[in-house]
Amino acid sequence: MPVSALVTGDAVVLGLRPARLPSRALALLIDMVVAWAAYLIVSFALLLATASLDDAAQAAIAVALFVLVLVGAPIAVETLTHGRSLGKAACGLRVVRDDGGPIRFRHALVRGAMGVVEILLTFGVVACVASLVSGRGRRVGDVFAGTLVVRERVPVARAAAVPPPPPWLMGRFAGLDLSGVPDALWLAVRQYLTRMGQLDAQVSWGMSVRLADDLVARTGAPAPEGVPPAAYLAAVMAERQARDAQRAFGAARAADRDVGPGTAAPAWIATPPSSLSASAAPSASVAPWATPAPATPAPSTPPAPSAPKQGTEPGPDTPSATGFVPPA
Known part of the structure; x- marks a missing residue:
């Protein structure tokens, strides 16, 4: 399964695995079963409570109930849980922004509004087609909201640390x-x-x-x-x-x-290393590399008690080598 190449501020690629159609369909099925069950229970209760009202009032209550339960409730749940509904939690999925961050209310609102058309009114046909066509399995609501459904239950490799400079x-x-x-x-x-x-x-x-x-x-x-x-x-x-x-x-x-x-x-920073004594220079962590010599001779380094001889470049096995040749 391809990994989404998202880059953070530290130049680290986030290994996010986009969720595909089978897992998303299963999560959506769980969410729809729960939503429709709640909708039917609340509708039956309101039908008994508003039996004395006229047909116009009952129709208005039915429309408001449809919007609140089948549209508003999923938006509220995704906003409060930062992209996790009951079905997504069961399948190990989460909705995130394109940059990998948690979604906010506006993202959930756009996804919910578009879900009325591509899920409720078309019985999920538009959402399935869009997810199959998209390279990262996104439906139309994800495209407009700038979101992505990813898998959370995957091992995450630790990024290698950047060696410190001299x-x-x-x-x-x-x-x-x-x-x-x-x-x-x-x-x-x-x-x-x-x-x-x-x-x-x-x-x-x-x-x-x-x-x-x-x-x-x-x-x-x-x-x-x-x-x-x-x-x-x-x-x-x-x-x-x-x-x-x-x-x-x-x-x-x-x-x-x-x-x-x-x-x-x-x-010790303002003064080049060539003008500092061995006792004045602070101790620094050893960089785990050695810089190869350029085509032209590098500036020579004055001898130090723990440094290699002048005119030779420190090798990777030298304990006190930093891997760099300081300027003369």
């Missing part, structure tokens, strides 16, 4: 404009960073150069000289995730961001 690049791109970078490019950068250790050295280097060039073209700001492309990609990705965390959780939860707009950079 400490001398943290906060360096705080003022970079990332609004012009599309989700497809963020997804490509994330997939490269999480899999670069599995690629051939030359292939990995070529991919990092192309992705860095695309990112520079989208942001309009050139990459700093002497910074390896993979380090540049990791630093920009960390900046974007820090901004998303700050917007979602507020300034108190944005502790992962070392430098923000209007904040003075610490000395």
Whole structure:
């Protein structure tokens, strides 16, 4: 069964499996049986209570009862349960927005209004045809409401973590404009960073150069000289995730961001690693990759007690290697 490619703000693809016609039909059958049973019981009770009224009043009550029970009740249930009715809960289904978020009242209202035509008045024929034609099994109401019925009872794979950038690049791109970078490019950068250790050295280097060039073209700001492309990609990705965390959780939860707009950079960030002593540089987590050497010689690094010799590039087995060559 195909998986819906929905991309979140962290450039993570949501593995949502759209519900197909058999499961949706079974859920709809359960919902309709419950709704029609409630409609008949309430209609019989009102018929006994309004027997003394004239025909016009009884017809008005019947129309109002039809709208409230068969149209209003499903809308209210989907709104309060965020997309789960009794039939959908039994079949493990849920209605979500196109971006994977929970639906609101307006989504449920559009789906319910269109359901009167494609389900009640046509006995589900229009809904079945639309679900078969649609690539993700959506009926007409889902198309107009911008929703999707997905399966919830499926195993969800955990997204691989993006390796951290070197400490001398943290906060360096705080003022970079990332609004012009599309989700497809963020997804490509994330997939490269999480899999670069599995690629051939030359292939990995070529991919990092192309992705860095695309990112520079989208942001309009050139990459700093002497910074390896993979380090540049990791630093920009960390900046974007820090901004998303700050917007979602507020300034108190944005502790992962070392430098923000209007904040003075610490000395170990503002000063290149070449001018810092070994005791002044803070300890940083080791990045689980090694950046391949470019075609031209990379800037040399002064010797440090725990660093490789000058002029040699750290390998993947070196415990103190960050995977990047800092600028001179």
